[in-house]
Each structure stands twice: as structure tokens, then as C-alpha cells.
Amino acid sequence: MSEKIVLIDGNSLAYRAFFALPLLSNDKGIHTNAVYGFTMILMRILEEEKPSHILVAFDAGKTTFRHSTFQEYKGGRQKTPPELSEQMPFIRELLDAYKIKRYELVNYEADDIIGTLSKLAETNDAKIKVITGDKDLLQLVSDKTTVDITRKGITEVDSYTPAFLHEKLGISSDQVIDMKGLMGDTSDNIPGVPGVGEKTAIKLLKEFNTIENLYEHLDEVSGKKLKEKLEENKESAFMSKELATIYREAPIEVSIEDIHYEGFDEQAVVSLFKELKFQSLLDKMNISQVDEVVEMKDLSYETVDQIHKEMLTTEATLLVEVMDDHYHQADIQGIAIVNENGRYFVPTEVALSSSEFKEWAKDESAKKTVYDAKKAMVALKCKDVELKGIEFDLLIASYILNSSEATDDLATIARNKGYYDVQTDEAVYGKGAKRSVPSDERLSEHLIRKAEALHNLREQFEKELQQNQQLELYQELELPLAFILAEMEYTGVKVDEQRLKDMQQELSKRLEELEKEIYELAGESFNINSPKQLGVILFEKLNLPAIKKTKTGYSTSADVLEKLESEHAIIPAILTYRQLGKLNSTYLEGLLKVINKETKKVHTRFNQALTQTGRLSSTDPNLQNIPIRLEEGRKIRQAFVPSEEGWIVFAADYSQIELRVLAHIAGDEKLIDAFQNDMDIHTKTAMDVFNVEAGEVTSDMRRQAKAVNFGIVYGISDYGLSQGLGITRKEAGAFIEKYLESFPGVQEYMSDIVHEAKQNGFVSTLMQRRRYIPDITSRNFNLRSFAERTAMNTPIQGSAADIIKKAMIDLADALKEEGLQARLLLQVHDELIVEAPEEEIEKLKELVPRVMEHALELKVPLKVDYAYGPTWYDAK
Structure with missing residues (x-):
């Protein structure tokens, strides 16, 4: 088997990777996009080429022997971004982990190292593959040497053989330096002949073969202006050719034998990937195999x-x-x-x-x-x-x-x-x-082994919590909460199975009625659940305006139908049909499947270590997502009943907790004043934005104010607000701008928190919960914009999540201290659900709001509403 030698232009590929990918960083704030992209290329090379020998060449410094010929060589290049410079040591560390030889030589460029080694390899009758992002190396193409040029980022390449080079450019590899001599190279500040581009240079070379021959036959060049340019810049053309020529006799101290490849150090690679947080690359390596190898x-x-x-x-x-x-x-x-x-x-x-x-x-x-x-x-x-x-x-x-x-x-x-x-x-x-x-x-x-890992790692984790000032969050909030959640999961919530079955029958009957109504409105029967058939009915038979098309036909997605709701009576009927169908299949059938046969309860699992905001979520069943916009959805809560005779369900929820947290964090005087005076915050916002008195605020004004209030909390964009309110993007942008003018504290908070995220790489809640946001410095506008909105809303959502967790702990303690039988059943977003004997109701009406409202002291009061009744539905 013949030798396969791969020579890689390290600097070129690092640049390509850096600019092709968004500016990623790991949890320590180290930028990693160039290393990630470089690694992707390297993994592909090793898999596809299976080299017997491999080397990565780097430039040794800014000055080379070419500068003695032309002092301005590469003079126009912009300074290497510091975000890339900081990644170069990791790229070198990566190559060491892969046991790939890397080499650089003072006064010479990576191209010269590659040129010299490829010439040596050709005399050894080896197959050579050069990988670069720089077309200068095309001059090395031969029957034995293929040059791969990366294009479209890092995943696609053009493989230049002599035939492909001739097909693409119409010249041979020997003529590449002549082409560069004529057209120059702005990236390397090689002047060439001003006014001569690639097309003209190739045309001249096809006719005259070399620069030398061109100037010997300059009289034969057609075109007076071109001839004058060539004549005036003869010296520049020959100098440019010299500058572009790769030196293939560099005094390198590395031989073909030195770059023999025997495979990578798996443990070193895994360790580096872990440090850089390259989970997807670990998955590509098949980490379960590493289990067997390490x-x-x-x-x-x-x-x-x-x-x-x-x-x-x-x-x-x-x-x-x-x-x-x-x-x-x-x-x-x-x-x-x-x-x-x-x-x-x-x-x-x-x-x-x-x-x-x-x-x-x-x-x-x-x-x-x-x-x-x-x-x-x-x-x-x-x-x-x-x-x-x-x-x-x-x-x-x-x-x-x-x-x-x-x-x-x-x-x-x-x-x-x-x-x-x-x-x-x-x-x-x-x-x-x-x-x-x-x-x-x-x-x-x-x-x-798992227990030993726990035993050995505890000290390290405690130390990191201490360093991050998160020990209190762990000890006072999350760990005690785990004990409460365990009790809640074990206790479970009793479900009236027969009520669910009755609701299924009611819903099935309602769906049948809706089906008939839709067929009558359509003038024929069809499969309502088929987007294709529905599209034909709506946009061809009924001639409704087609808002969006897909590869398979008309789009009938919910957002499309909602925009058409006022166009025809069939649309609201279809939307209701879909919602009720989902209620039936996902929630009624879903709940019936998970009722424990012994306890007659559902025992949802609260995911405490999942969401990035710190919110709890629930699964099997998900009790936080029962839709309550539709009355039929709300009625599902009728099936959740107390576990004992003579008990009731008591529910308490925070009123506008996230807006209150925003007022506290932003320190906005108007917001604080509104909450301290128990004003309706949406009316107050409408007053300030529309510049009207309280009595002049219309329901539409309040609706818009409410949308922007909650939109600010969730980092809404002008596009998102325009969709929610059915107004133009320009109007939505103006609305947001007016809001921020009205509440300068909020505007200052938004600006400051984005700056803080860029500085630290993360944002924190009031209780020091962190969320790392690597895309905050991304060059990709969409990624960066989303990251900025995440930075704005995370401290608000996360602090609200922390507050309700603290309320759960405080309430569990208070119930125990008071000797009450009442017990926590569920947490659903900003709501706590308790079951208790009827005789404890009066005590709960005083105790629960008091505990929840003092879970964390803010600049504004926390407010809690409560209700109770024989089912969860009645506790509203």
C-alpha cells in the first residue's frame, strides 16, 4: 500500500473556521468557534483520507524572507482578531492530543513548509493531499499532489487535480504564479499589474504561457490600454510573480518519517473536548465506545x-x-x-x-x-x-x-x-x-464506580459553588426543595377517573358536531386532519387568500389560520376542532394512561435540574401544560380532587410576579410607584405610552400595553410584538421605543444587562443563579439578537422561579410549624396548589399569602391571589 501524505495549512484553516462559525465560547468565556471548526475539518480529514503521514504547518511570524523583496508584503492585512488569537494555543493543543506533527519555521511561511515537504514526498512516489483555504497553493498541484480548497465555510471543498484546475481556470499549476504576478493578490498585498484581473490574466497566459514570454512578445498583445499597463508595470509583474512563488527548498528540520501518523490519544482528545464543551464532537466520537477504551x-x-x-x-x-x-x-x-x-x-x-x-x-x-x-x-x-x-x-x-x-x-x-x-x-x-x-x-x-465518582468529586463541586457565590443558592434553596418535591411526587394527586371518561365522551360528541359544521361550511366532507385536503378546500374551493405555501402545497398551520379567522366562519370552527382534538388525545387519554392503579393518583415527576431559567417542569404527566384558554381545557382540572373525604383544594398564585421583579431589578421609579400604589400596571403603562389619563385608557390601549409589558419580560422583538398585536413591524418598533422612553429605568437595565453578559459570558438572578450565553458576541445577527433577548429576560424569569421555589420551602416549613395537615400537591408556574381539611381553610387564607408574599423582600410588594373549592378547577 502506497503512502498517503496529508499536509495542512494551519493558519488558513483556522481563519476559515473562525469566520465561518458564530463566535462561540465555553462556560469560562473562552472563545471556541475556530477550534471547533478546525476540529470538524480535522475529523473529516482523518476519516476520509486515512493518512499514513500528516503535518500541520503554521506561519512562524509576521516577517518572512519575502519582506526583503517587498517591504509592504502582506501590509494591508487587518490585525488578527483577539478572539482568534486566543484560540491558537488550543488548536496547537488539539493537534498534540491528536498526535499530529505541527511545524513552523522562522522567516518562512506555512506555504513554504508545505511546498518543500510535498516536493520531498513526490520523489518518494507518495500520494499527497494539501488542505488549505488559500488558492496560492494551487501551484503545487501535480499528478501526485491534490490540493483541497475549502469553500462555503468549512464543510465543502474543491479538490484540484491538474485536470480539475484546467477545467476551472484553463491553466496549469505552473501558471498559477504567473497569474498571481499579473493580477496580484490583495489579501497578501501583492500589487501585480493594476487593472488586470483574473479573466485578463488567464486570457494572456493561454496566449503567451508565461510572464517572461508575454513580455518578450508584448507587441502582440491586443488592446492599447492593456499593453500600456503591462509596459508600465513590468517590474511589479515580475516582483509579484516572485512574491507569489512558494519556496520549495526551505531549510526545514522535519522529514517524511517524522510525520508518520499512528492515531490519536483518545483520553487527551476527550479531556480537551470536555474542557472546551464540545459535546456534539464527543457524540461523533461515540463516547460510549470511549467508555470501553479508556x-x-x-x-x-x-x-x-x-x-x-x-x-x-x-x-x-x-x-x-x-x-x-x-x-x-x-x-x-x-x-x-x-x-x-x-x-x-x-x-x-x-x-x-x-x-x-x-x-x-x-x-x-x-x-x-x-x-x-x-x-x-x-x-x-x-x-x-x-x-x-x-x-x-x-x-x-x-x-x-x-x-x-x-x-x-x-x-x-x-x-x-x-x-x-x-x-x-x-x-x-x-x-x-x-x-x-x-x-x-x-x-x-x-x-x-458511580459511588466512588460521587465520593471523589464532591469537594470540587463545593469549591466551584463557593467560587461562584452559589453555595447559598444550593444549600438554602435547591437542596431543601429537592426534599419537598420528593414528598410531593410520592404523595401524588388524586384523579377522578370516571370524570375523565365522561369528559372524553362529551368531547367526542362535541368533535362530531364540529365535524358536521365544518362539512356544511365547506360544502362537502373531507379529511379535516389532512393539511393537503384542507388546503384545497380553503384556498381553491372557498378562495381564501393563501398566506404561505410549502413544498407539499398550502400551509394550514395555526399561525396562518389565525390570520384568516375573520375571513370565513369555517376557520374558527377548524381551530376549535384542532384544539379539542388535541385535548382529547394528549390530555384526557394521556392522563388516563398514567393513573397509578394502586393509589388512584397521578405521580408527576418535577424536573428540578432541566430548564436554563431555573423553572420547574413536570412530566408523566405534564401538569403545567394543561391548556386553560379553552373552557374545555380548564374543565380537565375538575378531575383533580382531594385525596381524602372532607378536604378541599386550595390554590394561590403570584400576581404579575415577573413585572414586579422587573421593577425591582431595573429600579424604575414609575414602575415601582405603580406597584407600591397597587395600580393596574397595564393601565399605568397605557397612560404613559399613549399620554392619556386613567379614564381615557381604552380596552384596546390596555391590551397593547399588556402585550408590551409581558413582551419586555420575555425579550420580545418588534416582529414578535407586531405578530401578537396584528400591527406593522414599524408600529410595534415605535411602541417599544415609546415604552422605553416612558420607563427609562427599564431601558437602562436592558442596556446594562447585555453589556454585563458580554463582559462575563453569563447573567445572574437575584439569588445568583447563572445562565451562560455564548452567542452574546456572535457575528451572526440573529444568534446575537436572540442571545441579547435571553440576557434581558433570564434574570427576570429566573428570579421569579427562585422566588416561588423559596415560597415552597417557606410554606412547607410553615405548615409543619403550625401543625396543619395541609400539604403541597403541585407547583404550576406561578401557582402553588395545596390540599387540606375544610376546617383549615381560614388558617390557609391568612398563612399562604403571607408566606408567599414574604418569600423575598423586593422594592415592590409581592401580591398573591387565592381560591379554593372541591376540585382544582374550582380553586380559580
């Missing part, structure tokens, strides 16, 4: 068949393994304990049958480090084991440190910190349909 150190441990006192110390790491996400009453695969005395794998049946283990588990003074406290607590409680004394939860700590990398896989989190002695769950259990419990030996080792 050599893990041996860990000795004991598999116990009986609990003994050495295991149950006052400080220990406890791992409770549950494979199933539906961990309410799911099987526990096993338990691992690591402490000062050793490592212990405890089979589930041994732990659950041991009174000593149960006593230790519920002992508050036995301090435990765990992973996903909520999951462990619920899983054990379902097996009649109370888990208390949890002092540290690595999952929550990891989430607080960087919410943008939310993952529930311990190995992934560990590897982000350079710890590799643990495999991913996917590598051990498999994926999808192949997911299964492995052999006892493999399972026990996996659990021990």
Missing part, C-alpha cells in the same frame, strides 16, 4: 450479604440505582456505599430486609452524599425506607454550576470535570429496546 483503575469492593457496622458510618456516599424514569414503585437495581472504611455493593433485597440499614437511612445525623436526592428518596420511600440526612446532591450542584449542560448521567458530569473512572449508564445498560440489567458482576462494579 482504561479505568481497579477498584476493590465488597459485595455484602449482610449489613455490618463498618458500612453505616456518620459520613458516607450513598448511591441508590433506579434504571426506570418512572421511579414511583420502580425496582431498585442495587445500592452502593463508599466511606472511610471501604466500598460496599448492597443487593436490594439485603438492604430492604435490614432494620440496621433502614435506621441508618433515616438517621438525620448520618450525613450522606447522593446523586439525585429526589429520585433516591421516592424510590426508597416506595419500599418503606425513609432517606434523611442528605448533605450533598451532585446532580443539583452540577445543574446550578451550568444549567445549559443539564444531564442526568453521572459519567457525563464526571467527565466534564476530567474524571474518567466511570462508565455512562448507556454503555452498561444499553439504549432503547436493548436496555437491560447487566450481569451481577458488571452491575455491582458500575454502581461502585
Whole structure:
């Protein structure tokens, strides 16, 4: 097999990658787009070319031997952006990790190194591939050397062979330097002949072959002006040719043998990708294979068949393994304990049958480090084991440190910190349909390794929380909240199954009626759920204006139909039909599927370590997304009832919490004054924006003011506001501008927070929750604009999320202190739902608002509304 030699122009590809990709950065604020793009190219080269030898050449400095010929050589180049300069050491580190030889030579350019090595390689009868973004290197093209020029960013290349070069330019590789001599090169400040471009240069070379021959036959050149230009700039043409010529006899100290490639250092590459946060590239490497490749150190441990006192110390790491996400009453695969005395794998049946283990588990003074406290607590409680004394939860700590990398896989989190002695769950259990419990030996080792990782990483995570001033957020908010959420998940919410079934029947009947109505309005029956058939009815038969077309026909998406709502009675009927159909399939059928047969309840899982704003979300079922705009949607809440006779549902929600947080953070006097005087904030906004008195504010003015108020909170653009209000983009822009003039504190906040995000790479909530925003300095306008809006709204949304979490903790404590039976059931956005005996209602009416309104002291009062009744629907 012949040798395959790949020579890479390092500087050229780094530039290409930098300008082709948005300005990404990692959680430490280091820019990474050039390294990322360079890596993508490198991975493709290794996969496609499979080189036997490889080298990356770099320019050694600004001055080369060419400057003695022409002092202004490359003089017009702009200074390298500092965002690129800071990435060059990482590119070099990347090459070292890949074990790829890199080389630079003082007084010479990367082109000269590549030219010299390719000439050497050609004498060895090797196949050579040169990879660059610079067409200067086309002069190296030969029967043995192909030059790949990157185009359209970093993913596509043109491969120049002698035939392709002739097809594209009509010249040979020898003539490339003559072409450059004539036309010059603005990027390298090579002057050439002024007024001679690529087309003219190629035309002349086709006729005269070389610059030398051209000037020997200058009289034969047609065109008086061209002849004069050539004559006047003869010296410049020959100098330019010399400058453009790659020197192929450079005194390099590297041989073909020195660049032999034997493969990369997998662990070093993985470690660098982790540092730079290149998760997608780790996925391309198939990280589960890395699990098998990375050599893990041996860990000795004991598999116990009986609990003994050495295991149950006052400080220990406890791992409770549950494979199933539906961990309410799911099987526990096993338990691992690591402490000062050793490592212990405890089979589930041994732990659950041991009174000593149960006593230790519920002992508050036995301090435990765990992973996903909520999951462990619920899983054990379902097996009649109370888990208390949890002092540290690595999952929550990891989430607080960087919410943008939310993952529930311990190995992934560990590897982000350079710890590799643990495999991913996917590598051990498999994926999808192949997911299964492995052999006892493999399972026990996996659990021990996970527990050991927890044991070893805790100190590092605590240190980072301390450095980020997030220890209080962790200790006072998120960890206590995990215990409350565990209790809520275990308790569940009782559902009236028969009521849901009755609602299904009612909804089916309503859908049938709507179907008939739509057919009558259309004048024929058709498949309402077929966008193609619906498009024909609406835009061909009924001649409604077609707003948008797709590859398959007319668009009948919700946003299109909403714009046509006033055009024909069929449109609102179709919109209602769709909404009710979704209610039936997603919510009624969905809820019926997840009712626990034993408890007659749904046990939703609250995702505490998922969203980037800090908000809780819920799954299986998602109780936060039950649509309540339609009365039929609101009625679904009728099926949620108290779990005991004589109890009621009590719901309390914050009024306009995000606008109140905005007033506090922005310190805007008008907003603060409005809230302190308990004014209707939307009326107040309308008064200021439209310059009218309170009595002159119309319902339409208030509606527009409300849209812009909430739009500001969510970082709305003029386009977004125009869509929401049905006005032009110009009108929406003017509206936002007038709003910001009216509330200068808000405008100043928006400007300051974007600046802060650019400086730090992140923004923070009132309780120091961070959100990293790498796109805030992107060169891509759309990415940067979205990032700026994210920077504006995250401190507001995130602080509101922190406040309701704090309210949950305070309320749980208050209910306990007052000796009440009332218990928290759900949190839905800004609302807390409690169930309680009827006799506790009077106490709750005073206690709940008081606790919630004092969860965090702001410059404006927090306001809570409440209601109660026999079902969640009635507590409105």
C-alpha cells in the first residue's frame, strides 16, 4: 500500500473556521468557534483520507524572507482578531492530543513548509493531499499532489487535480504564479499589474504561457490600454510573480518519517473536548465506545450479604440505582456505599430486609452524599425506607454550576470535570429496546464506580459553588426543595377517573358536531386532519387568500389560520376542532394512561435540574401544560380532587410576579410607584405610552400595553410584538421605543444587562443563579439578537422561579410549624396548589399569602391571589 501524505495549512484553516462559525465560547468565556471548526475539518480529514503521514504547518511570524523583496508584503492585512488569537494555543493543543506533527519555521511561511515537504514526498512516489483555504497553493498541484480548497465555510471543498484546475481556470499549476504576478493578490498585498484581473490574466497566459514570454512578445498583445499597463508595470509583474512563488527548498528540520501518523490519544482528545464543551464532537466520537477504551483503575469492593457496622458510618456516599424514569414503585437495581472504611455493593433485597440499614437511612445525623436526592428518596420511600440526612446532591450542584449542560448521567458530569473512572449508564445498560440489567458482576462494579465518582468529586463541586457565590443558592434553596418535591411526587394527586371518561365522551360528541359544521361550511366532507385536503378546500374551493405555501402545497398551520379567522366562519370552527382534538388525545387519554392503579393518583415527576431559567417542569404527566384558554381545557382540572373525604383544594398564585421583579431589578421609579400604589400596571403603562389619563385608557390601549409589558419580560422583538398585536413591524418598533422612553429605568437595565453578559459570558438572578450565553458576541445577527433577548429576560424569569421555589420551602416549613395537615400537591408556574381539611381553610387564607408574599423582600410588594373549592378547577 502506497503512502498517503496529508499536509495542512494551519493558519488558513483556522481563519476559515473562525469566520465561518458564530463566535462561540465555553462556560469560562473562552472563545471556541475556530477550534471547533478546525476540529470538524480535522475529523473529516482523518476519516476520509486515512493518512499514513500528516503535518500541520503554521506561519512562524509576521516577517518572512519575502519582506526583503517587498517591504509592504502582506501590509494591508487587518490585525488578527483577539478572539482568534486566543484560540491558537488550543488548536496547537488539539493537534498534540491528536498526535499530529505541527511545524513552523522562522522567516518562512506555512506555504513554504508545505511546498518543500510535498516536493520531498513526490520523489518518494507518495500520494499527497494539501488542505488549505488559500488558492496560492494551487501551484503545487501535480499528478501526485491534490490540493483541497475549502469553500462555503468549512464543510465543502474543491479538490484540484491538474485536470480539475484546467477545467476551472484553463491553466496549469505552473501558471498559477504567473497569474498571481499579473493580477496580484490583495489579501497578501501583492500589487501585480493594476487593472488586470483574473479573466485578463488567464486570457494572456493561454496566449503567451508565461510572464517572461508575454513580455518578450508584448507587441502582440491586443488592446492599447492593456499593453500600456503591462509596459508600465513590468517590474511589479515580475516582483509579484516572485512574491507569489512558494519556496520549495526551505531549510526545514522535519522529514517524511517524522510525520508518520499512528492515531490519536483518545483520553487527551476527550479531556480537551470536555474542557472546551464540545459535546456534539464527543457524540461523533461515540463516547460510549470511549467508555470501553479508556482504561479505568481497579477498584476493590465488597459485595455484602449482610449489613455490618463498618458500612453505616456518620459520613458516607450513598448511591441508590433506579434504571426506570418512572421511579414511583420502580425496582431498585442495587445500592452502593463508599466511606472511610471501604466500598460496599448492597443487593436490594439485603438492604430492604435490614432494620440496621433502614435506621441508618433515616438517621438525620448520618450525613450522606447522593446523586439525585429526589429520585433516591421516592424510590426508597416506595419500599418503606425513609432517606434523611442528605448533605450533598451532585446532580443539583452540577445543574446550578451550568444549567445549559443539564444531564442526568453521572459519567457525563464526571467527565466534564476530567474524571474518567466511570462508565455512562448507556454503555452498561444499553439504549432503547436493548436496555437491560447487566450481569451481577458488571452491575455491582458500575454502581461502585458511580459511588466512588460521587465520593471523589464532591469537594470540587463545593469549591466551584463557593467560587461562584452559589453555595447559598444550593444549600438554602435547591437542596431543601429537592426534599419537598420528593414528598410531593410520592404523595401524588388524586384523579377522578370516571370524570375523565365522561369528559372524553362529551368531547367526542362535541368533535362530531364540529365535524358536521365544518362539512356544511365547506360544502362537502373531507379529511379535516389532512393539511393537503384542507388546503384545497380553503384556498381553491372557498378562495381564501393563501398566506404561505410549502413544498407539499398550502400551509394550514395555526399561525396562518389565525390570520384568516375573520375571513370565513369555517376557520374558527377548524381551530376549535384542532384544539379539542388535541385535548382529547394528549390530555384526557394521556392522563388516563398514567393513573397509578394502586393509589388512584397521578405521580408527576418535577424536573428540578432541566430548564436554563431555573423553572420547574413536570412530566408523566405534564401538569403545567394543561391548556386553560379553552373552557374545555380548564374543565380537565375538575378531575383533580382531594385525596381524602372532607378536604378541599386550595390554590394561590403570584400576581404579575415577573413585572414586579422587573421593577425591582431595573429600579424604575414609575414602575415601582405603580406597584407600591397597587395600580393596574397595564393601565399605568397605557397612560404613559399613549399620554392619556386613567379614564381615557381604552380596552384596546390596555391590551397593547399588556402585550408590551409581558413582551419586555420575555425579550420580545418588534416582529414578535407586531405578530401578537396584528400591527406593522414599524408600529410595534415605535411602541417599544415609546415604552422605553416612558420607563427609562427599564431601558437602562436592558442596556446594562447585555453589556454585563458580554463582559462575563453569563447573567445572574437575584439569588445568583447563572445562565451562560455564548452567542452574546456572535457575528451572526440573529444568534446575537436572540442571545441579547435571553440576557434581558433570564434574570427576570429566573428570579421569579427562585422566588416561588423559596415560597415552597417557606410554606412547607410553615405548615409543619403550625401543625396543619395541609400539604403541597403541585407547583404550576406561578401557582402553588395545596390540599387540606375544610376546617383549615381560614388558617390557609391568612398563612399562604403571607408566606408567599414574604418569600423575598423586593422594592415592590409581592401580591398573591387565592381560591379554593372541591376540585382544582374550582380553586380559580
